[in-house]
Amino acid sequence: MTWDLFNLIGIAAFAISGAIVAMEEKYDIFGIYVLGLVTAFGGGIIRNALIGLPISTLWKQELFIYTALIAITLICLLPKIRISYWQKWLNFFDAIGLSAFSIQGALYAAEIQLPLVAVIIASVMTGIGGGVIRDVLAGRKPLVFQREIYALWSILIGIVIGLKWLTHSWELYALFVVIVGLRQLSAFYNWCLPGRLLEENRFKSSVSSK
Template identity: 70%
Template sequence: MIWDVLNVIGTIAFAVSGAMVAMEEKYDIFGMYVLGLVTAFGGGVIRNILIGIPVTTLWQQELLIYTALLAITLIAVIPSKWMKYWRKWINLFDAIGLSTFSIQGALYAVQLHQPIVAVIIASVLPGIGGGVIRDTLAGRKPIVFQKEIYAFWSILIGIVIGLKWFQQDWELYLLGIIIIILRMISLQYNWRLPIRNLDKSIS
């Protein structure tokens, strides 16, 4: 039940973030729904393809699909002045989604007896895949590759679960809470990975 609730929260956060990017880019209402849905579900679909889960399992998530559609619709109709309240909470919801989707992705790969590399990939893709697709469709450089420590937390989850350090339910809940806290701290203090380009040394 707890995972179901967290799944809903994460789906709302990802769908809203996609819809808000569409609004920032002045896309029409159709573009809002497309970006919202691919942000919420795109990473999970790619994960399923790579670790051997039928893509059609997406259609078994009717509650989450309807939840995403409702969240996008609300963003489309609420007054702009209310957006600031969404923005205050979106980072926390996004952190919950990142943590929850990454843990569940890693668990799917473990249940299929995949190697640790596949477990890490299955952990990372649900958390960042949709955002990468969203930014690409919006004509942006994917934020996850340049500005924030984001995918790193999913990689950490994949390693921990792949090595079977955390297996019990309470351990997985603890792991989820730790990752949410670390994600919020990294946002607060603007943590980022080193950047290396052709003109400068590592910064």
């Protein structure tokens, strides 16, 4: 297996994710394709803009673009009963995409010798950027900012690669498998990051007093 294969799987998974969200929000066929493509490629575009890579490299990835279009078309053609089946597997493919894209983003930044913080940001933006844009366009609160332990795995990848703890190909493949497993466990057991909430009554009274 190669990173290109991981890329294809991740792009297909994220494209399907965007398409399913669009259908849940009752978008038309144009909206379904737009949301699917944005989810698949949004993170990579943000990463390129942040670390100085040409955004136009997207147009050189014809195979990946066609893969996303085919995945969206297939999910549109499936009967509604089959869409619910895809939703059950979505977390698994999403975990694959998150892991592969985060590793690639970190490697891109590390190869051009950017500092550790830039490697971490590149990892995070590649892994979660498309999903955040998808949720915003769909009028939803991004889950990554609420309860999901999602970006944490991208941060971990960025740290490991930025500090050059793993350099051999087999070590990167092992990291890929570990992150996929951790993402699956966090989704299954509902692992959550701590949050801080305002007391609703006190907040309302302070606002009304103003």
